[in-house]
Amino acid sequence: EAQVTQNPRYLITVTGKKLTVTCSQNMNHEYMSWYRQDPGLGLRQIYYSMNVEVTDKGDVPEGYKVSRKEKRNFPLILESPSPNQTSLYFCASSGGGGGRINEQFFGPGTRLTVL
């Protein structure tokens, strides 16, 4: 089954404690993104990757890091989480060609609470 998986689904942590949210896709997609979803703001892109070892900032990158060492994986790293990073996070992937350019496939979400 084609899918994007994220782990963990729920996480409660404390300010300053480094954490990583994993994301993996099995569709051989080149493009992967991280979004955060906040009430009244919709989804905003944090970082994206166009392929292995190619990443760039989205609209709200402050306080986050990413890496793309393998095509299927795109972890999101919070080196020193703060309460304003409490949010719902989505990983997404997309490929190209076949009329499906720009259609993004989303993971189930990770709800993060930073105390």
Added chain:
Amino acid sequence: GDSVTQMEGPVTLSEEAFLTINCTYTATGYPSLFWYVQYPGEGLQLLLKATKADDKGSNKGFEATYRKETTSFHLEKGSVQVSDSAVYFCALPSGGYNKLIFGAGTRLAVHP
């Protein structure tokens, strides 16, 4: 820059009522337009899309027509069901393959 504006929710309807969720956009050129749906506890799923002006996207009884003269892509359904209760997002691509610009989302609650 590119942007999407959706009507604010929540929208509360009785089963079998008619649904309209308004979406307008600002963009350079004529991008593809999308509606995504987020069911409770799940990620976003593509509901329908339109790739050029006057196109009508449709899926699961929902429809939306790409109107370039009014820069709109309103979502409609003739008879909603309880199972349609979800959050609906209008979106357009920006910057190539790597980003979607989303509206704020509209929560729909359908009661029996």
